[in-house]
Amino acid sequence: MTAAPHQAEPARPGRALPDTQQGMRRRNLARVMHSVSAEGPLSRAAVASRIGLTRAAVSTLVDELVRSGLLEELGPERPGRVGRPGSALAVSARGPAGIGAEIGVDHLAVCAVDLRGRVRSRAVRYGSNRDGSVEPVVERLTALVRQVVAEAESEGLWPAGLAVAVPGLVARDGRTVVRAPNLDWHDADLGALLPADLPLTVDNEANFGALAELWLGEGTPRDFLHVSAEIGIGAGVVFDGRLLRGTRGFAGELGHVPVRPDGPECPCGGRGCLEQYAGEKAVLRAAGVEPGEDRVGLLAGRAAEGDADVRRALHEAGTALGIALTGAVNLLDPEVVVLGGALAGLAPWLLPSLRHELARRTAGPARPVSVSDLGPQGPLLGAAHSVVRAVLDDPAVVAERA
Known part of the structure; x- marks a missing residue:
């Protein structure tokens, strides 16, 4: 795997830069990048108008970003504008790329996303990762990462970092999986096993799913509760455009909220957890459907065909989700609840009972429940875009080494 032109870890989205002249320059580089990324192609004059700097100051910043390969000039703006046409600027289609990876219970996935937000390469491998051994899973994932990086490099991209979504609790160090019950992992240091030539961030899959919804969702507000599922169920809480992580970074473990305290034992050690009623395995079991x-x-197809057992299982899963979400909604008062991950594909049969429980249990007016357009791709896209956002938030990490 070719090493990136720099080895410094990219800034995490929202990280404060120092209040110095150098810090101001770095913030202004980021403002230019975000402006062009969000609204481009734009001329230098248009960028200056949007961020409130002089055209001369913006031109200096733009020249630096063009030299570093983060912006590219597309030529004169379209005709019809008054005055001398400026050169239109766009975020580069070559250069840094975010590498996102997902470790699922029954699959591995990796993708490369360029600074324009386009997926340029993707690889998936299906198969169980539930044997309790970390090393073989990471070896298989590393092979996929190398494959995707090679494909991205063939298109003129280089990896700015690697972000990995996992179905478990991740320590604040951003590399250690403290506990992943459905994988039977405990205190697994992925940073010691994954490629050392890429800056690494590991996070819970629900957190990356929530960030993907924040950055890519159509009309998603800045305050919401995002619920996603595979074998397990997780939640990401976003307030004022920022992810709520909690003291240890473990916020959002909705799947292990007990909905029936005397219910069946859960791999986490508790009883009657939400996952035992609304997780994929539980729904398949209740529906009498063999896993595939x-x-x-499979569940959606049978539900659409009117299979009574499947519809009953999904109704009960929606009820359990509604009970668990009621506590979160009463406590946090989000603007909206968003169903993502596998739940998005089952929404037509989950939502009626879920909304019913929320309506009758929520202290105030029931919160609206929407369905993510990203579906099960959310965690993977969120992981890759987190690397891209880190470049946009602190492009000087690249520009200073150009």
């Missing part, structure tokens, strides 16, 4: 590669598609 496309479990969600």
Whole structure:
């Protein structure tokens, strides 16, 4: 795997830069990048108008970003504008790329996303990762990462970092999986096993799913509760455009909220957890459906055909989700609840009972429940885009080494 032109870890989205002249320059570089990324192609004059700097100051910043390969000039702006046409600027289609990876219970996935937000390469491998051994899973994931990086490099991209979504609790160090019950992992240091030539961030899959919804969702507000599922169920809490992580970084473990305290034992050690009623395995069991590669598609297909057992299982899962979400909604008062991950594909049969429980249990007016357009791709896209956002938030990490 070719090492990136720099080895410094990219800034995490929202990290404060020092209040110095150098810090101001770095913030202004980021403002230019975000402006062009959000609204481009734009001329230098248009960028200056949007961020409130002089055209001369913006031109200096733009020249630096063009030299570093983060922005590219597309030529004169379209005709019809008054005055001398400026050169239109766009975020580069070559250069840094975010590498996102997902470790699922029954699959591995990796993708490369360029600074324009386009997926340029993607690889998936299906198969169980539930044997309790970390090393073989990481070896398989590393092979996929190398494959995707090679494909991205063939298109003129280089990896700015690697972000990995996992179905478990991740320590604040951003590399150690403290506990992943459905994988039977405990205190697994992925940073010691994954490629050392890429800056690494590991996070819970629900957190990356929530960030993907924040950055890519159509009309998503800045305050919401995002619920996603595969074998397990997780939640990401976003307030004022920022992810709520909690003291240890473990916020959002909705799947282990007990909905029936005397219910069946859960791999986490508790009893009657939400996952025992609304997780994929629980729904398949209740529906009398044998697991297959496309479990969600199988359930959705049978539900659409009117299978009474499947519809009953999904109704009960929606009820359990509504009970668990009621506590979160009463405590946090989000603007909206968003169903993502596998739940998005089953929404037509989950939502009626879920909304019913929320309406009758919520202290105030029931919160609206929407369905993510990203579906099960959310965690993977969120992981890759987190690397891209880190470059946009602190492009000087790249520009200073150009």
